[in-house]
Structure formats: structure tokens, C-alpha cells
Amino acid sequence: MPSLILTRLRQGKRTLAFPKTEPVLPDRFRGLPVLDHARCPSGCTSCADACPTDAITTDGGLQIDLGRCLFCPECANACPQGAIRFTSQYQLATSNRNDLLLTEGETVRLASRLAEQTHRVLGRSLKLRQVSAGGCNGCEADVNVLNTVVFDLGRFGIQFVASPRHADGLLITGAVTQNMRLALEKTYSAIPEPKIVIAVGACAISGGPFRDHPEVLNGSDSVVPVDLYVPGCPPHPVTILDGLLRLIGKIKGSPDNRNRRAKNRTRMP
Amino acid sequence: MATALSSFRAGEAIPLQRIPNLSIAEFRTAILSLMSSTCRLASLFGMPAENGDVRLIAVAADSATNRLSILSTKVGQSYPCLTLECPQAHWFEREIAEQWQVHPQGHPWLKPIRFHAPYRSGNNLSPAPVPGVTDFFAMAGEEVHEVAVGPVHAGIIEPGHFRFQCHGEEVFHLEISLGYQHRGVERALVGGPGKRTIHLMETLCGDTSIGHSTAYCEAIEALGGTAVSARAQVMRGVALELERLANHTGDLGALAGDVGYLPSAAYCGRIRGDFLNLTASLCGSRFGRGLIRPGGVGFEVDKPLLAKLREQLEAALKDVEDAVALLWNASSVQARFEHTGTITRETCEALGLVGPVARACGVERDIRQDFPSGIFRFAQIPMSKGNSGDVFARAWVRWIEIRRSGAFLREQFASMPDGPIVSRAGPLLPDHLVVSLVEGWRGEICHVAITDAHGRFARYKIVDPSFHNWMGLAIAMRNQQISDFPLCNKSFNLSYCGHDL
Numbered sequence: 001m002p003s004l005i006l007t008r009l010r011q012g013k014r015t016l017a018f019p020k021t022e023p024v025l026p027d028r029f030r031g032l033p034v035l036d037h038a039r040c041p042s043g044c045t046s047c048a049d050a051c052p053t054d055a056i057t058t059d060g061g062l063q064i065d066l067g068r069c070l071f072c073p074e075c076a077n078a079c080p081q082g083a084i085r086f087t088s089q090y091q092l093a094t095s096n097r098n099d100l101l102l103t104e105g106e107t108v109r110l111a112s113r114l115a116e117q118t119h120r121v122l123g124r125s126l127k128l129r130q131v132s133a134g135g136c137n138g139c140e141a142d143v144n145v146l147n148t149v150v151f152d153l154g155r156f157g158i159q160f161v162a163s164p165r166h167a168d169g170l171l172i173t174g175a176v177t178q179n180m181r182l183a184l185e186k187t188y189s190a191i192p193e194p195k196i197v198i199a200v201g202a203c204a205i206s207g208g209p210f211r212d213h214p215e216v217l218n219g220s221d222s223v224v225p226v227d228l229y230v231p232g233c234p235p236h237p238v239t240i241l242d243g244l245l246r247l248i249g250k251i252k253g254s255p256d257n258r259n260r261r262a263k264n265r266t267r268m269p
Numbered sequence: 270m271a272t273a274l275s276s277f278r279a280g281e282a283i284p285l286q287r288i289p290n291l292s293i294a295e296f297r298t299a300i301l302s303l304m305s306s307t308c309r310l311a312s313l314f315g316m317p318a319e320n321g322d323v324r325l326i327a328v329a330a331d332s333a334t335n336r337l338s339i340l341s342t343k344v345g346q347s348y349p350c351l352t353l354e355c356p357q358a359h360w361f362e363r364e365i366a367e368q369w370q371v372h373p374q375g376h377p378w379l380k381p382i383r384f385h386a387p388y389r390s391g392n393n394l395s396p397a398p399v400p401g402v403t404d405f406f407a408m409a410g411e412e413v414h415e416v417a418v419g420p421v422h423a424g425i426i427e428p429g430h431f432r433f434q435c436h437g438e439e440v441f442h443l444e445i446s447l448g449y450q451h452r453g454v455e456r457a458l459v460g461g462p463g464k465r466t467i468h469l470m471e472t473l474c475g476d477t478s479i480g481h482s483t484a485y486c487e488a489i490e491a492l493g494g495t496a497v498s499a500r501a502q503v504m505r506g507v508a509l510e511l512e513r514l515a516n517h518t519g520d521l522g523a524l525a526g527d528v529g530y531l532p533s534a535a536y537c538g539r540i541r542g543d544f545l546n547l548t549a550s551l552c553g554s555r556f557g558r559g560l561i562r563p564g565g566v567g568f569e570v571d572k573p574l575l576a577k578l579r580e581q582l583e584a585a586l587k588d589v590e591d592a593v594a595l596l597w598n599a600s601s602v603q604a605r606f607e608h609t610g611t612i613t614r615e616t617c618e619a620l621g622l623v624g625p626v627a628r629a630c631g632v633e634r635d636i637r638q639d640f641p642s643g644i645f646r647f648a649q650i651p652m653s654k655g656n657s658g659d660v661f662a663r664a665w666v667r668w669i670e671i672r673r674s675g676a677f678l679r680e681q682f683a684s685m686p687d688g689p690i691v692s693r694a695g696p697l698l699p700d701h702l703v704v705s706l707v708e709g710w711r712g713e714i715c716h717v718a719i720t721d722a723h724g725r726f727a728r729y730k731i732v733d734p735s736f737h738n739w740m741g742l743a744i745a746m747r748n749q750q751i752s753d754f755p756l757c758n759k760s761f762n763l764s765y766c767g768h769d770l
Contacts, residue, residue: 003598004532007591011536026546028553028568052465070468073559073567086553130425134452136475136766137427138556144425148538162423179384179400179449180428183420209468215385215453233558234475 015152016238019251023090023238030071030086031239035104037062039081050078053202053211066092066108067100067205067219070233091255093230093243097221100205100229111228113249118194122168123248126158128198129167129191133184134216135174138234139201143171145237158244164190169227175203175216176223188224196227198244201234208233276336279640279706282491282698285719288326289340296342297351300327304355307333309621309634311706311715313351313361315369316728318343323369323389326730328704328717332639337704347372357621360736380404383448383769388456401430405444408434416751420449427765435751443746443754445739450769458729462489462563462697471558474733474767479505479512479548480709481731481767482561484716487642487705489563492720493695497643500688501565503681506644508548508557508566510674513710515544517625517667517674518589520762524664525596527756528605536592543585550578565691579682586675593668606661610745610757613658622741624712624734625670626761629655629662636708645708650677663760697724709734711764733767 016023025031040062048056055068056075062083064075075084091110094100099109113119132140146153147160161167164187176184188197199220202208207218220226230243245251274289291299304310308329318324322343329338342348350373351358362373363382370387373379386397401420408415413436420428428449434442454473458466470485471478483505490497497505522537545555552560552568559567570578596602612622617630627634635652637645653669655662699722707714712734721727742761746754 004595007532007536007595010591011588014539026549026553028551029549030553050464052468070558071554072468073553074464077567131421132425132427132450134450134766135427136472137764138472138475138478140425140427141476142555145538145542147425148542149535150539150542160425174450175452177449177451178397179451180420182400183428183449187421203472209465209472210452210454210457213453213457215451215456233472234556236555 014149016150018151018238018241019245025088025090025236025238029088029090029236030073032087032089032092032108033064033069033102034085034087035062035064035102036083037104039083041081046078047075047084050074052209053206056084061104063101063103065101065206066231067097067229068202068208068211069231070202070209072233089255090236090239091242092232092235092239093228093246095228097205097226097229100231107254110254111243111246113252114196114227114247118196119249121194122196124157126169126244126248127161127167128158128169128171129164129187130160130171130173131180131184131187133172133174133180133220134177134210135201135203139173139204142234142237143173143200143240146241151237151241153241156245156248156250158248165192167191167195169196169198170224171198171200172204172220172224173200175207175210175213175218176220177216181217181223184220184223196247197224198228198230198247199226200230200240201232205229205231274339277339279337279704280487280491280642282701282703283339285700285702288702291340291342293342293344293348296325296327296340297349299340300329300351301354303329303338304357307331308338310355310357310361311337311704311713312717312730312732313358313365314717314728314730315365315371316719317389321389323371325365326717328715330640330706332634335639337640339702339704344371347374349374350376352376356619360740381448383451385448385451385453400448401446403446405432405446406434406442408436408441412437429765433746433751433754438750438752440746440749440751440754443743445743447739447765447768450766452766452770454770455729455731459726461726461729467562471556473731473770474764475556476516476764477512477709477711477714477733477767479508479557479561480707480714481716481733482557483509483643484705484707484714486561486563487707488703488716488718489697490694491703491705492697492701492718493563494698495564495692495694497565497692498688498690499686501690501692502643503685504551504566504570504690505561506648507678507681508551508560509707509709510677511544511548512557514671514674515541515548516710517671518544520667520759521593521596521664523759523762524606524660524756525602527759528602530596530599530602533592533596536588540585540589540592543581543588547578547581547585550574550581562691564694565689567691569690570685575682575685582675582678582682589671593671596664603661605756606664607657607659609660609753610749610760611657611659612741612745616744617658617741620740620744621737623737624708625663625666626712626738626741628653629666630658631656634713636706636713640706642705642707644681648677648680650674660756660760699724711735711762712738731770733764735763735765735768738763739768
């Protein structure tokens, strides 16, 4: 017993003060990309050619689909001019699929609060059912982390529950395999109205690295309507939390500018 | 009589014509004789051959001599199965039947493992089965009942279907039906490598990104004749051990949670994140995405970063020591861990189990010792073993491995060699085969790459440790209380997506 108390004292309080204070992310964290088409030599398609999920298009200006983006270093490494750089902005979740299409000079339109009526019902107590439908356990792990003392999801009134009948919404990870389609549809239909759907990760938004494999359905909105898209591969836990809190109106507005600063990164030679 | 090509190393490219092509009778005899010695089946798979036939290729690993053997045969529609005499082949033969529609005659329990349409083209092939719709073992009698769970589970975990045959609280048999996560990874790799290949390796089993991407890179470096610098090898070893530390710590916390011991559960849940954040300091991703690349690694470590990593590591190791010590001193925890989900050494060897699960049964089986590659050829991590084969032993082995991985990291951080972090990867040798082996945190990861005449993948076979170990979990549940299933399951913590591919 004394050792238990001493350990408790040594381990201390580790819950992030987020969202009151900004989280400290690793220096090499790859968040929102910024595009600078002016740096592109004419006809250059190096970044698009390097992108494993064809998230980048170069015809008619540079555009990146954050819903497909794996936030891998390949495009930035392929561009000697630095026309694509990743910033440390972790706020990435959107309410609409189209808001994930990022063009030069635009900033991403982050998710807005649920519609008034739904918010009145779910805003203070949101129970979610999680379904992994072809996920790699990356997104699942970083959703699970929200339940640890570090993020302490429960303090925001959000909780993962064991039955769809107890849930207000569905959080989906994975590219949605043919083999999970039925289970996903049944889970969705078992949730009482009003209900919401959250797609976490590149797979759940677009199929991710498995896009266009005949074994998958290229993401969740092929099966159910989606209310929140959280891009990343996997998204950082704080990106997921930020999205959830925007959805229930506990975070509003755009991130402050200091997060958007692009930084020097160590490049692959 | 022609026998197996023995005595080749993991990570050694061999020309396809050197692989003995035996008759099915010789193939069976050779495998059974290898398995009766100190060998184990690391991989057994099919690939298309001429005239619509299927070529079966077997890779046997001999931990005693640290050598691999390989042999092959050609089959048409069926062949006499190996499983009856060699239980380790059980799951492999089910996979072969599902992928190539080759019938292993006499297989005692032939049914799909992933529920997909066959890869073999031609007539008279079965359509894709419906996931989970298949025969299950069933019991009948008074007070006998069946419990079916999944594919969707109560927590934030991947899907799988579990069917328990119970008598009261006691489980007589558990059958596990997977395939819900099947994304067609192996099929998509044929014709590669391409720009998506490394990303498929990082996400085929996302909690083992480092393990699988390392196995892949070692395979194509062997085929491309690429020499990886000492510095890059050290960084790969560091990343692999960080992956082990994070997952073992998470597992110990989850085991504590499953017996209702919340202090260690809460602390370990957080400390797991501290280890993931160390990997993120290296490459920006908590799961090591972008770190392991053909020819070396994708990110440099400079002096200030190294100092920061060492500081982060010491803090996390100190915390984990503190948090896990509580487990061993709590009699309530020990009472639940001991004698739960026991697997005997004999069962472990018969089923060909791998990783901490096998070592917990007292079996010496660790790729870092038996078939070391990269830095593990020079810096040896002592093997961590248990002997009781129960939940306690599986937890204890993880704990010893945490300490030893920590010691390894301290050593490597103190003496990082200089040099480039990436070497140019050459084109792949045509018509060659390479086997690469990596000890991931769950156990043996085996990749077999086979190139065609143009140096593209004709077949890329992946065996995640979970492929060997799912059957072990089913056996561990026999004669256990059904309420101990979460605890037993967590003590294995197997991958669904790594199995389903």
C-alpha cells in the first residue's frame, strides 16, 4: 500500500490542459501542408508522381486532397523547390468532404458545430460506438489513447460505449472492407436518431493506401453519411480530439497563427 | 533423393532455379523430416505455375543451426495434406486452399480464413464466401451453450468473430473466424515494387509499421544488392525496439486493466504514449511512418535530437519501472495471472507459436538471436524466457523484454556510428527469391519476395506473427472460465489486420 501511494505521487498528474493551452507536438510532426505554386517549375509533377495515394494534382494549380493524404514525407522530399511543406498545424478536421481539398493560399475550413437541434441533444453528452472496418490498428490505437489520463476524453462528456443501442454516433476507422460492409451497416442502423458519423483517418475518408483495391469500398461515406472527417494516417490524437470538440462546439474559430508556421525539416538526401 | 536446399541465410537472395522442385511425395517427406528435427515452418504458400498449376513453396527455419531451408513442388487440384502429421501447417494449408483452390486432402478442418474470392483464374471455382458464414465446431448436451461474439466488439478494437462452446462457465472450445479486415494486400503487391508498396508495408499491420517495413526493406535490399550503412542499421534497430517498448508497455497496462488493477493500467496507458512520442521525435509519426525506407532510413538524428531522445527515454524507462513494479507486488494481480490460459511447451512447438507467447512457454525462439540482421548481428539482446506458459509468463516475458530493450537503446544512443543514413537502392535481381525475418514485438515476421524475369514481384508472401499465434489463443482458452477470455486475449494481443492482410 505505501508503495502504491508513493508511485501515485511519483507518476503525478499528466492530463493535458488542452484545449486551454496548446499541446506540445514533436518538431518533425507533419500537420497541415502549405502550398506555394509560385515555386513550381513549369510542367513539374514530381510531388504528384511521388504521392502514394494520388492526393496531389498539379494541373490548374497545386491542389492536395487531405482526405487522401497520408501525411508522409514523400511529396516534400520530392520537391527541391519547397513548394509543398508540412506545418505543425494539427487542427485538420472538417464537416464536409470538399473542405479537405486544399488549394494554394487557402486555409482549411475546419469543422463547425453540429446543427442546433442535434447539438441540443448530443452537445453535452456524446456516446460513440467505434467500428474498425479494415483499419490497421493505427487509427484505432490513437482513438483509444483519448481514453488515457493524458487526454481524459470523459471530461468533455464524450465516451465510447459497448453497444450501438447506447450510442449517439459512430466513429469509423478503416477503408471499409467488403467483408465489414454488412456489420457496419447493421451497427449504423442500430443507433437511435439523431445520430452522427465520424470518419477517422485517410482509410475511412478515401480508402487510404488501400484505395481502389477491389476488396475495399474507399471509405465510410460509400456506406453511411459522414458528419466529421478527421484526416491523417493516423491522425494525431490531438487532431481527433480537436475535431470532436469542434463538433460539439467546445472549440471554435481558426487556430492561431503561430501554429501555422512552416519549419525547416530534415530531408532525405 | 532430392531434398531441400538448406543452409541459406535470411536476407540472402537466391536464384529461383536453385530451389529444389520435388514431387509431392518427396516434398511431403522432406517437410515432415525437417519438422521432426529442430526446424519450424516459417512459411508455406502457393504461387501460380505453368499450365494453371500451383507451385507450393515451403520455408523451414532451424533455430539450432540458424539456417533456412527451402523446397517446392507443383500441384494441380489437390494433394495429400500435411496438417495431420504436422499441425503447424494447419492454417497455411487453409490459406493455400482459399487463395489457390488447391484441396489439401484429408485436412481435418478445411474452411476459409479470410473469406475472399480465389486468386486462381479458371472455371469451376467457388464464388467469394460470405464472411463468418461457415461451419463451426458445435457441442450438444445438457447445460451446453454457445456464445458468439463479434465481428464488432465492445471496445475500440478490430473486428473478428469468436465462437465459444461452453458448459456453464467453462469453455470447452473456442473457434476464431477472421477475414473482416481483408484489404487485398498480397494481391496488390504483385507487379511491384511501386510508389505505394512501402506504404502498404507500413499499414498492413499498423501497430507494427517498423517491423514490417524493415522486413520489406531488407528483402529488396538483398534483391537489389544494396548495402545499408551502419548508422541506418542502428536507427532501424532503435525504431524496432521503441515499437516493442511502446506495445509491451501498453499490453502490461491492458492486462492490469483486465484484472481491474487500475493504477498500472492508467500509468502504462500513458507511458506507452511516451515511447510512441520518442518515435515521433525521430520521424514525426508516432507509429514510425516514413522512417524505414529502402536503402536506409528517412530521417537523420543530429546531436541535439539525440540528447533529447536520451532524456525522453530515461524518463519513460523510469516511469515504466515504477508502474510495472506494482503489478508484481499485488497478490490480487498475481492470483489472476497465474495458471490462467496455460499453453504447454509441447503444444507451443506443435502449433509453431512465435514471439513472447512461445518464449513464455520456455521455447527459445527469437529472430534477433536465431536469424539476426542489421544491428542485431553486433549488439545482442539476451533472450527473455518464462516457463509456465500462462498469462503470468506472457506478462513477465514482456517485462523482461522492456528492460532489455531499454538497455539496448541506451547502448545504441551512446555510440551511434557516423555515416550516411541512406544508400541508393538498385534494381531488383530477376528470377530470385529472398526470405527476410524480423522479430517484431509480437514475434516472427517473415516476408518472402519472389521476382519475375523483369525484376518485379511475381509473389510477395507476408506472414505476420499473428498468423501463427491465433490458434494458440484458441487452445489457451480450453477449460478456462469464459470470463477469463479478455485476459487471455490481451496476453496474446494478436493482430487482425496483420492476419487478414
